[in-house]
Amino acid sequence: MSYLHSLAVFFSVVEYKSFSAAAKQLKLTQPTISFHIDNLEKKFGCPLFVRTAKGVTLTIYGQTLFENTYGIHDIINTTENQLKAMVAGSYGQVLIGASTIPGEYILPNIVSQFLLENPGLKISLKAGNSSEILAAYYRGEFPIAIIGLKPDIDSVPLWRDELVLAAHPDIGSDLTQSLKLDDLASYSFILREASSGTRSVMLEALARNGVAPEKLNIVLQVGSNEALKAALLHKVGIGFISRWAIKRELAEGRLIQICLKDFNIERQFYAVHRKPMLPACIDRFWTFLTTSTIN
Numbered sequence: 001m002s003y004l005h006s007l008a009v010f011f012s013v014v015e016y017k018s019f020s021a022a023a024k025q026l027k028l029t030q031p032t033i034s035f036h037i038d039n040l041e042k043k044f045g046c047p048l049f050v051r052t053a054k055g056v057t058l059t060i061y062g063q064t065l066f067e068n069t070y071g072i073h074d075i076i077n078t079t080e081n082q083l084k085a086m087v088a089g090s091y092g093q094v095l096i097g098a099s100t101i102p103g104e105y106i107l108p109n110i111v112s113q114f115l116l117e118n119p120g121l122k123i124s125l126k127a128g129n130s131s132e133i134l135a136a137y138y139r140g141e142f143p144i145a146i147i148g149l150k151p152d153i154d155s156v157p158l159w160r161d162e163l164v165l166a167a168h169p170d171i172g173s174d175l176t177q178s179l180k181l182d183d184l185a186s187y188s189f190i191l192r193e194a195s196s197g198t199r200s201v202m203l204e205a206l207a208r209n210g211v212a213p214e215k216l217n218i219v220l221q222v223g224s225n226e227a228l229k230a231a232l233l234h235k236v237g238i239g240f241i242s243r244w245a246i247k248r249e250l251a252e253g254r255l256i257q258i259c260l261k262d263f264n265i266e267r268q269f270y271a272v273h274r275k276p277m278l279p280a281c282i283d284r285f286w287t288f289l290t291t292s293t294i295n
Contacts, residue, residue, distance in 0.1 A: 003043075004072075004076065005036065006036040006037075006039050006040050007040070007069060007072070007073065008026075008073065008076070009022065009026065009028075009032075009033055009036035009037065010036070010037060010040055010048065010065070010066075011066075011070070011073045012025055012026055013033065013037065013049065013056060014058065014062075014066055017055040017056060017057070018055040018056065019033045019034060019037075019055075019056065021055075037049065040065075044061065044065065046059070046061040047059050047061060047062070048061055048062035048065060049062055085120065086279040086280060086281070087279075087280055088280065089279070089280035089281045089283065089284040090118065090120045090121070090281070091120050091121065091279075091281070092121060092122070092279040092280070092281040092282075093121070093122040093123070093124060093281070094121065094122070094123050094124070094143075094144070094281055094282055094285045095124045095126075095141070095142045095143060095144070096123065096124065096125045096126070096142060096144050096145070096146070096285075097125075097126050097127075097128070097133040097136050097137055097141065097142035097144070097145040097146070098125060098126070098127050098133060098145065098146040098147070099127070099128065099129060099130040099133055099146065099147045099148045099149075099197050099269075100127050100128065100129060100196075100198075100224060100225050101148060101161060101198070101225065101242045101244050101245065101269070102146045102148075102158075102159070102269055103125060103126070103127025103128070103146070104127055104225065104226075104245075105242070105244040105245055105247075106159065106244060106269075106294060107125060107146070108125075109294070110288070110289065110292050110294070111123050111125065113288075113292070114285060114288050114289075117288075118281070118284065121281050121284075121285075123285075126142070129192075129193065129195045129196045129197060130147040130148050130149045130195075130196070130197030130200075131149075131195040131196075131197070132195060133145050133146075133147055134147055134149070134151055137272060140274075143273060143274045143277060143282050144271065144272070144273045144274075144282065144285070144286060144289070145271070145272050145273075146158065146269055146270070146271045146289075147197060147269065147270055147272075148161065148197035148198065148201065148267055148268075148269055148270075149197045149200060149201075149270075150268070150270055151270060151272055153272060154272070155270040155271060155272045156270065156271045156272075156290055157268050157269070157270055158268075158269045158270065158271050158289070158290070159268075159269050159294060160266055160267070160268060160269075161242050161243070161244060161266065161267050161268075161269060162242070162243045162264065162265065162266050163198065163201065163202055163205075163240045163241065163242055163243075163265040163266075163267070164240065164241065164242075164243050164246070164257045164258075165238060165239070165240055165257065165258040165259075165260060166232055166238065166239065166240075166241050166246055166249075166250075166255045166256065166257055166258065167232060167237075167238040167239075167255065167256060167258055168232060168233060168234075168235045168254075168255060168256075169253065169254075169255070169256050170235055171187075171235055171237070171238065179258060179259070179260050179261065180260070180261055181206070181209055181210070181211050181260060181261075181263055182211075184206075184211065184215075184216060184238075185215050185216060185217060186217075187217065187237060187238050188217055188219040188220075188236065188237030188238070189216045189217055189218045189219065189237055189238060189239060190218075190219070190220045190221075190222065190228055190231045190232065190236055190237045190238070190239035191216075191218055191220070191221050191222075191239065192221070192222060192223070192224075192225070192228060193221055193222065193223045194221075197267075198225070198240070198241070198242060201265060201267045202240045202265060205263075205265045209263060217237075219236065219237055220236055220237065225241060225242065225245040226245075228241050228245075229241065229245055229246055229249065229255075232246075232255055233249070233254060233255065238258060240265065271286075271289060271290065273286055
């Protein structure tokens with residue numbers, strides 16, 4: 001018989017002060033309870049209980065065993081409950097890697113709703129550019145990743161995104177009418193860093209329409225959407241940025257969208273996950289993620 005099993009029986013007898021009550025609680029026979037206690041008494045070479053007509057009480061030896069091992073009992077119970085909750089998907093942590101647009105502007109709302117429905121779970125969300133996040137996913141740092149470039153592995157399409165050409169009203173007030181792509185070379189341009197999914201999608205779209213990067217007057221390259229937005233607000237130049245990132249600024253009139261004739265840039269965000277999705281909370285979040293609607 002397991003020593004830990006015998007200890008569990010011992011703790012139950014201590015709690016209920018009766019072999020018969022402990023047997024009922026543990027759904028065991030009374031002889032089985034006696035067998036476990038006898039095993040412990042033989043192991044330690046001392047009596048653990050004083051048996052009376054009203055039940056049992058601890059001897060000094062039994063009290064010492066109880067005091068020195070109850071912490072183990074508590075740890076085992078806590079661990080057992082946690083494991084059961086993890087299997088049920090109601091306990092655990094979900095690690096997520098996401099490119100900057102979903103990580104900073106879309107996922108916080110989805111995560112908030114998920115945690116409201118699953119208060120026992122925790123989320124760890126890391127945002128970075130698409131290349132960094134995908135590389136970290138391949139290294140095993142995240143079981144789930146959401147990126148703005150289609151990976152070379154099985155993936156699930158999530159949300160659409162539009163890259164808009166934006167500017168401060170003081171710069172773009174004369175650009176409210178549609179521009180031609182050839183006109184872009186006349187303006188100071190702000191770009192994301194080389195490993196950015198936003199930059200890759202934008203340059204590929206321009207190249208397909210005959211505009212090479214060297215034709216642009218690139219005056220600033222930045223490492224985040226927030227830095228790009230700040231540069232636009234400070235009138236450094238014009239630049240392509242996700243509509244998600246400047247939704248408020250467009251609504252408040254602090255930035256304006258410059259329309260390009262017969263040209264627009266849209267992209268898809270994709271999600272990937274490792275198999276199997278363990279613990280179960282990862283599968284629960286994946287289902288929530290892939291069925292959520294966003295505004």
